[in-house]
Amino acid sequence: GNSVTQMEGPVTLSEEAFLTINCTYTATGYPSLFWYVQYPGEGLQLLLKATKADDKGSNKGFEATYRKETTSFHLEKGSVQVSDSAVYFCALSEGDYKLSFGAGTTVTVRA
Amino acid sequence: NAGVTQTPKFQVLKTGQSMTLQCAQDMNHEYMSWYRQDPGMGLRLIHYSVGAGITDQGEVPNGYNVSRSTTEDFPLRLLSAAPSQTSVYFCASSYNSPQETQYFGPGTRLLVL
Numbered sequence: 001g002n003s004v005t006q007m008e009g010p011v012t013l014s015e016e017a018f019l020t021i022n023c024t025y026t027a028t029g030y031p032s033l034f035w036y037v038q039y040p041g042e043g044l045q046l047l048l049k050a051t052k053a054d055d056k057g058s059n060k061g062f063e064a065t066y067r068k069e070t071t072s073f074h075l076e077k078g079s080v081q082v083s084d085s086a087v088y089f090c091a092l093s094e095g096d097y098k099l100s101f102g103a104g105t106t107v108t109v110r111a
Numbered sequence: 112n113a114g115v116t117q118t119p120k121f122q123v124l125k126t127g128q129s130m131t132l133q134c135a136q137d138m139n140h141e142y143m144s145w146y147r148q149d150p151g152m153g154l155r156l157i158h159y160s161v162g163a164g165i166t167d168q169g170e171v172p173n174g175y176n177v178s179r180s181t182t183e184d185f186p187l188r189l190l191s192a193a194p195s196q197t198s199v200y201f202c203a204s205s206y207n208s209p210q211e212t213q214y215f216g217p218g219t220r221l222l223v224l
Contacts, residue, residue, distance in 0.1 A: 004153075032210045043115075043201055043215030044154070051210070089153060097142070097161060098169060099209035101153040 002027045006090050006102035013080055013109050021075040021105045023064075023090035031094040033057075033066050033073040038087040038104075047075075047088070080109045113137050117202050117216035124192045124223045132187040132219050134202030142205045143185040144169070144213070145177065147198040154201065160185055161207075192223045 007022040032051045036044040048057030053068035064075045090102040118133045144159040156169030160179040176188040200219045205211040
């Protein structure tokens with residue numbers, strides 16, 4: 001079945017540092033890929049998505065590129081802020097009405 | 112728009128008790144779903160619905176029932192609560208499928224003693 005593997009956290013960074021969160025997936029076909037973010041005490045919200053190979057999703061300074069050859073969708077941000085402290089989830093959906101999530105990566109940005 | 116609302120925010124149950132977690136959305140979304148969030152396990156799909164009258168099982172459906180009598184509401188029922196059901200529960204909705212942007216509710220924290 002479909003599955004998503006994320007790098008384990010927690011990740012602690014200083015402001016303006018570069019952030020990378022690795023995500024790899026297993027799927028039988030051509031899934032859509034997502035990054036969702038959960039700020040403290042809130043529900044999840046979509047950060048970005050990509051629906052086909054080589055697509056790049058971007059939002060709020062975050063980027064991720066759908067790499068079919070490496071089955072990856074790594075999240076990057078060039079200069080993080082304290083307000084980026086959150087839990088980040090990689091997820092995939094393959095048209096079967098189900099969304100599969102990774103375990104989540106907790107990111108803490110210190111001033 | 113209120114978006115996706117969930118009640119209650121927090122609940123304590125004793126083993127064997129039953130309860131219903133409420134979820135409602137006012138965006139006329141056809142697709143609705145329930146997840147549970149446990150430490151180190153991400154979110155796992157419990158049940159989902161693609162429209163009124165249509166529901167199906169997700170990854171971890173045992174111990175939970177759902178129904179969808181209206182487009183707006185998608186309640187989750189625990190018939191006989193167990194400590195293993197202690198978790199944070201999230202309801203989500205999207206227009207037609209999880210491949211579109213899903214909108215999540217604020218969550219219900221459930222403790223089963």
